[in-house]
Amino acid sequence: MATALKINGKQHQIDLPDDVPLLWVLRDEVGLTGTKFGCGVAACGACTVHIDGEAVRSCQVALSDVWGDVTTIEGIGSPDAMAAIQQAWVDHQVAQCGYCQSGQIMQAAALLAENPAPSDADIDDAMQGNLCRCGTYPRIRAAIHDAASKLKEA
Structure with missing residues (x-):
């Protein structure tokens, strides 16, 4: 069953198992590679993204647990208009x-x-x-x- 996610203001239909970490959804499914894999246990912060403005470690948030809009580093600015x-x-x-x-x-x-x-x-x-x-x-x-x-x- 597909999961609907809003990532950086765009809707995405993700057809992956519910327990896949958000990190891998972002990198492998959506192609947003600015979010990095560091440790896989939420200890380093390299995978930090926002869900409804809250900073979270995407390596530890399962696809089924995403509760709102996701913002990645690609969503807060661009080379021509940096935050x-x-x-x-x-x-x-x-x-x-x-x-x-x-x-x-x-x-x-x-x-x-x-x-x-x-x-x-x-x-x-x-x-x-x-x-x-x-x-x-x-x-x-x-x-x-x-x-x-x-x-x-x-």
Whole structure:
């Protein structure tokens, strides 16, 4: 039986078993490869997407458990019209290897939607489940503060 999903504003009919993780639906069925596989146990955050604005680890959400609209990194901006958080990532040269960055950006976007003026402690708390092997945490924090200030100006 097909499951209807709205992903980045577009309707999709997914004909896969109910227990397939959302991560694999996005990557293999829909072709949105910006969401990365990291650990498979929701410990690294590389697979972070939004469901109805809430940051979730797509490796641990079964297709049958998706409760709302899904937004991936491809759905928050484009190279020609980046979201404020994406532009801040570029401006602060956050990415090194880049593998974790889509998950980091999605987690940060959810934080800013909930808390438009986060403190360092708020950022550290919200981002603690997103790991960066390159250790760009100070740049991540600076980029989030920068995006917050740009969003406040808008």
